[in-house]
Amino acid sequence: MASLTGKSPAQFYKDLPHISNSNTGIDATTRRIFDGAGNTISILLSDDVLGVQPANDDTTGTFYVKKNNGSTVFNVDTTNSLVKTGAEQVNATTQYKYFSSMGLVPLAGSHMVLFGNPSGHYGTTVSEEELGSGTDPATTKDMSTGNDAAYWTAFLWYLPDAITLDAVHVFMAVNSATSGDLNYHLMSYDIDIGNGATSGDLSGGVVLADGSAITGVDRLAIDYQALTIQSSDVDSRKVILATVESTSTFPVSVNMSVKYHIR
Numbered sequence: 201m202a203s204l205t206g207k208s209p210a211q212f213y214k215d216l217p218h219i220s221n222s223n224t225g226i227d228a229t230t231r232r233i234f235d236g237a238g239n240t241i242s243i244l245l246s247d248d249v250l251g252v253q254p255a256n257d258d259t260t261g262t263f264y265v266k267k268n269n270g271s272t273v274f275n276v277d278t279t280n281s282l283v284k285t286g287a288e289q290v291n292a293t294t295q296y297k298y299f300s301s302m303g304l305v306p307l308a309g310s311h312m313v314l315f316g317n318p319s320g321h322y323g324t325t326v327s328e329e330e331l332g333s334g335t336d337p338a339t340t341k342d343m344s345t346g347n348d349a350a351y352w353t354a355f356l357w358y359l360p361d362a363i364t365l366d367a368v369h370v371f372m373a374v375n376s377a378t379s380g381d382l383n384y385h386l387m388s389y390d391i392d393i394g395n396g397a398t399s400g401d402l403s404g405g406v407v408l409a410d411g412s413a414i415t416g417v418d419r420l421a422i423d424y425q426a427l428t429i430q431s432s433d434v435d436s437r438k439v440i441l442a443t444v445e446s447t448s449t450f451p452v453s454v455n456m457s458v459k460y461h462i463r
Contacts, residue, residue, distance in 0.1 A: 217241060254278060281463075293462040294366070297357060299442035303375060303451040304328055311337040311385060311443040314454055316357045327351045330443075337385050337443050339405030342398075349400055357440040358391070365434065367459040368409045368427035372417055372444075372452065379418040380448035384427055385410045386458065391439045406431055408440065413447075433463065 204212055213236040221231060230246040232253075242262070244251035252263045258278040265274040275284045283292040299314040306312045310330040329351055332338035343349040365386075374380045386409040389402040409427040417423050434440065442456050 212236075217243075219245060252276070291366075291461040295460060295462070297440075297458040297460065299357075299454070299456040299458070301444065301452060301454045303453060304444070305451050306330075306444070306446040306449060307333075308447055308449050309333045309445065311445045312452075313352075313355045314442040314444060314456060315354050316440070316442065317354050329355065331387075331441070336407050336410070337387050337405065337441075339389075339403070341389070341402040343400040343402075344397070352400065355441055356391070359434060359436050359438050359440065362436045362463040363434050363460045364463050365408060365429050365432045365458065365460050368429065369457045369459075370411075370425045370427065371422050371455045372414065372425070373419055373422050374417045374446070374448070374450045374452055375419050376448070376450035377418060377420075378448070378450065379416040380446050380450055380452075381413045381415045382417050382423075382447075382452065382454075383411070383413045383445040384425065384454075384456070385443045385445075386427065386456075387441050387443065388431075388434050388438045389441065391437075393437075402439065402441075408432075408434065 216236040217233050218236065219226065219231045219233055221227065226245065226247050228246055228248065230244050230249045230251055233241040233243045233245055235241060240255035242252055242255055244253060254262055260277045260279050261275055262278040263276040264272055266272050272289060273286065275289060277284065284290060285292045299316050301314050304312055305328055307330055310333045313329045313331060327348055329348060331341065343352065368386055370384055372382055385407060388406045388408050390404040392398045392401045407430050409429045411425050411427045414423055414425050444452055444454050446452055
């Protein structure tokens with residue numbers, strides 16, 4: 201440990217941190233700390249506030265806390281505006297969203313919409329809904345077509361805040377001894393929230409994540425796929441939908457988990 205014992209001020213004054221407050225000391229005003237040579241330090245201080253702000257450049261480790269063995273448990277990354285925590289250094293705003301189906305009966309070749317909210321169904325049937333049969337799901341949806349708007353409320357994931365997608369994982373099985381091929385998409389849309397004739401209509405669809413078709417899915421095993429993220433940032437006031445496309449009409453069961461963090 202460095203010691204000042206036996207040294208004159210001329211030998212160490214440049215190493216001494218201080219504030220510039222006309223020699224009146226710490227008060228309620230938060231001020232930058234400098235070294236004895238006048239160089240700016242990343243710490244700001246008052247009688248009630250401790251702040252950290254880079255003097256020259258943002259870095260991926262502007263402020264951190266480490267264990268005795270050197271492993272990081274808390275890290276503020278001002279380059280990417282992230283706070284990471286824990287042994288795995290996961291973004292502090294990380295959350296998970298789930299889409300699912302149990303025994304969904306698909307239209308072969310159509311993008312069938314998965315439930316996005318836990319929903320009890322009070323009735324004799326559940327209406328399977330789809331977003332077209334193109335290469336990707338349709339980019340628009342008119343809720344007045346088909347008199348089925350009531351079913352769509354359980355499919356929508358509305359975003360009050362902007363998010364960034366980190367990963368999408370899918371587990372799947374088909375309730376048949378005959379195998380089928382399954383294809384997945386995660387989509388974002390603009391939604392009309394005007395409470396008028398077009399309220400709930402979807403537009404501006406964007407593929408957020410997808411993957412190649414998983415072949416040979418049947419009832420003998422649970423298959424898995426990690427989707428490829430195509431567009432990670434999603435703005436607030438968008439809705440997100442998940443779809444599955446099957447080459448058969450056999451009932452499909454899906455569990456899709458979406459890892460994301462708030463921007």
